[in-house]
Amino acid sequence: MKITEQSFSSYIFSNYTNDTTHFSQKGHEQVVYFQDQATGLQAIVAIHDTTLGPALGGVRFFEYQDEKEALRDVLRLSRGMTYKASIAGLDVGGGKTVLMKQKRTELTEPLLRKYGDFIDRLGGHYITAPDYNTTMEHMVYIAKSTRHVVGLPLALGGSGDPSEHTAYGVYVAMKAAAKKTFGTDNLAGKKIGIAGVGKVGYCLAQLLCQAQAIVYVADICSNRLQAITAACKVEVVAIERLHNWPLDIYAPCALGAVLNSETIPMLNCAVVVGAANNQLANQGEDGKRLLERGIVYVPDFLANAGGLINAVTELKTTSIDLVKQRIEQLYTICLDVLNQAQATTRPTQEVAQEMAIARIEKIKNAQLCR
Template sequence: MEHPFDPMMKMKEFGHENVYFFNDEATHLQGVIAIHNTALGPALGGTRLWTYANSFEALHDVLRLSRGMTYKSSAAGINLGGGKAVIIRHPEAKYDKAYWTRYGEFVERLGGNYITAADVGTKTEFMRHIASSTSSVAGKPDDLGGGGDPSPVTAYGVYLGMKASAKKRYGNDSLKGKKVLVQGVGQVGRYLVGHLLKEGAEVLIADINEGNIKKTLALGSCQVVAPDTVYDQGMDIYAPCALGATLNAETIPKLQCSIIAGGANNQLKDEVSDVERLQACDILYAPDFLINSGGVINCYIEVIGEYNRDKAFEGCERIYSRTEETLQYASTHGVSTHDAALALAQERIDKAKS
């Protein structure tokens, strides 16, 4: 019986190189690793632990996410490709050292073509166990010489991308006095708020987690808004830093802002129609995979040698100029900022192939 989702056709459509399925009965470990493109280097991408309804859903997710990592790495200007892994949650799995060590063994079998890291549902401590069975892992704990939590670096890149966007829209990159709504103040969002407060921005925050709100308020004066009122707020800049797909047919017409620049992944629910909606509303959109690429830069510094946090922050500095370049490309070629970022990333990949 033919399933409406054809794995091979989707691989061809997205341009994937390899897809690997893995299964271990003893630990109830089951998942998929997708390698999208290795033209620039080994495929980097986190491991997502999620509850999927079926293997088709897991496969669709890993294909989509790994493709996004290719463009994120290229946009960041680093010599890594794009990959991703998803693990299907199992009610009997313990997610202990044995579980993650076994997963590391599967990663090791790929011979360095895929480098894993933490993602949704996984954390730095899991990388410690994975590192016991493979060297192809980034985001390890500090005591193992790893980059640890990449959130501070990611947030700094988002901040720089936001400033470059402000320069394009307002004529200068100062955020002082600008009203910025940060949706989601977990790790990345909270660090971003810190940068904004230091510059004198008027910061609004929204989060469904009261603990995150309390930690963020400890940084300085912020206005707390209810999560369900985010799109009713007047603001200069909207910074989505929680879940993806917050930019869609329902929310975009409600937005009262001139710039969108946030740390969330996959902010556009539909990369074609939602881009058109943003253009119709005259909202400058800073492509998410460009300005939130600090996380992959952090991993890259770890992968190429002895990790140094200062070097990771230095690597993020290029996000400002790359955002400027992307926005200028969009203006010059009459395309959306999203398409401009994709085009520039693809140019770099094509050069590596030639």
């Protein structure tokens, strides 16, 4: 199904009441559709929960098969942002935007400024940021139309590129998982495979090489592989082979749904920790599959929280040292999740979600009592 003019109005607020399945299962507060014919903008904004504060989440530019696929993606991503913010102890809620890439759609200044105009009409309930295929430079154009944007360059008073902070968070989570699994968080000599060496994967590879790990990398883009092999001592593996390569730790750092009924039985590792969002194709069943195989899994919304921790500094000025300290606190949170999961013989994804939801519910109940 192609997205047609009839399937969008230029500015529609939807409470999602006509789709009871999604609404009841995902619990979103608001889903908003935007269209602008002049620029080719077609977007969906999902605001999942604002109990802790305004929803914050990136804007993803991606070519979806159809509108339903885009909707499913933005619902899952925004829900994950709620969990990510909560478990990291941040005072923001979860939201996300998908910009639907068509054959002639480009991220031009007019399109991005129009998107910013639409975001501004939400009155601060949602704050946008960089995500897949969007950058700090794109945020500069968006900021011409709204102040509800983070991820701006340092020169403009922003928090800069979140990639290195996201990578550092994954690195910290990886050390915690190693401590739980191998009895030490020293990664020297550990065989670690990174699937996807974009900005985050690249930074992660550098950190791991500095830690003297044995690093394998895979990517569909040859330019990225050339860049990382020039910068670090890594071995390139075909992307279709990395998930069953003999590894200590497997790190998915590209798109989601890479852990599923087909790939999990093939995994040849002890630990999975990566930066990709929505790594589990089926959050319930695939979490159980990893548990049954004895593979330690750090939930993605916990492992990749470093970028969000950094982005939130634009809402309230925070020193670089404090940002690093807050990212390093993910180590303790990861160990807590892994220990609880082991003690109760439950998937780590389930335990981490319960921890995130519990914080939200406590605050929500406190607000109701006032």
